[in-house]
Amino acid sequence: MKKLFVLLCISIFTLGYSQDDKLTDFKRNEIKGNALFLVLGAVEVTYERLPNENSGLGVSLFFVSEEDFDTSFSLTPFYRAYFGKKPAAGFFVEGFSMINTGKNGSYSYYDYNTNTSYNVEGEKYTDFALGFGLGSKWVHKRGFVFEINAGIGRNLFSNNSPEVVGRGGITLGYRF
Structure with missing residues (x-):
């Protein structure tokens, strides 16, 4: 009787221990x-x-040669937590850091009294920012990715840099 009880307990334990672990x-x-x-x-x-x-780690590289942007280069590593039903898709929350460089305060103006155009060069800066963002990602069954995101951060060290940095866009890509 004692052996039957032990066998029954072990059987119940192994059945209860089995997991539905879908990989x-x-x-x-x-x-x-x-x-x-x-x-x-x-x-x-x-x-x-x-x-x-439910998570993603990545890096973004931004550069521009036009003078319309204050930031001319940025390197942005990020971490994302996804809350969708599909793997790494749907709504996400992002934390990021950013190394950014550029010129702050560049502008042009026209003096109507002398009929002369002036360009004022801003000061160059390099700074480090921390921030967060929100967005959503859709993934097609063939691997095409569409994403909309926006984020905001704060530069921490330089007095010449903009105090607030932005991050965002409409992104197209491929998952492989």
Whole structure:
């Protein structure tokens, strides 16, 4: 009787211990380009690695040669937490850091009294920012990615840099 009881307990324990652990296999790398910045004359390219279904680690590289932007270069590593039903898709919250360089305070003006145009050069800066963002990502079954995001951060060290930095765009890419 004692052996039967022990066998019954072990059987119940092994049945109760079994787990429904579904391992979904999905593509874990993404390369994306910011279509909004491309229209505005800048380039932003992003690589994101997806370690699991609910998070992503990535880096964005932004550069522009036009003088309409205060920031001419930025390198932005980020972490994202996803809340969608599909792997690494849907609504996300992002934390980011940013190394950015540029010229602050550049402007042009026209003096109507002397009929002369003047360009005033701003001061160059390099700074480090921390910030957060929100967005949403849609992934097609063939791997195409569409994303909308926006974020805000604060530069921490330089007095010449803008106090607030922005991050965002309309991004198209591919998951592989």
